[in-house]
Amino acid sequence: GQSLEQPSEVTAVEGAIVQINCTYQTSGFYGLSWYQQHDGGAPTFLSYNALDGLEETGRFSSFLSRSDSYGYLLLQELQMKDSASYFCAVRFGDYKLSFGAGTTVTVRA
């Protein structure tokens, strides 16, 4: 089976940088994705890493180390609207994702 671990909560102030770590155990690993969910609404895709290294998309960056079974999502220049839950997800086998339990990020003024 698949298992993913990520912190349950992170709190930071506006303008700060937050790193959300994700460690995983899985068979048939294809890549690591990150999703954002506001107030229990529809999760939205943020990033995907298939190879080792850093992917940057605006204020958000995602990193993967396949040898360490580890990745992280970096949120820079935090804004109030970044308060949300963030999920890492591994793609394993064909067509399927397995999600972590999520990290609730709270941004304070």
Add this chain to the structure above:
Amino acid sequence: NAGVTQTPKFRVLKTGQSMTLLCAQDMNHEYMYWYRQDPGMGLRLIHYSVGEGTTAKGEVPDGYNVSRLKKQNFLLGLESAAPSQTSVYFCASNPRDRGYNEQFFGPGTRLTVL
């Protein structure tokens, strides 16, 4: 485009009742999925479909059935609802040519079983 839509948005059932959740997408995606999300947990895959007329089991399929008679629709059925099926249900889809990397989610159906 409406994207992924789900019907109904909310529903309360009594134990033993049946219901069908409807998911529709207008993006011509081949792959569709049903997840459930419980408090403090991530999304867990119930069933999925890789094309019209095909379905397969995910991580937590027991107590659910699905059908994909049309490419744009994916139905999730509960034949005899149980309180353990109280959850938020999300449908998702993605196109074949994006290599499954980005899934597009619907707004969810909040189901309570009494």
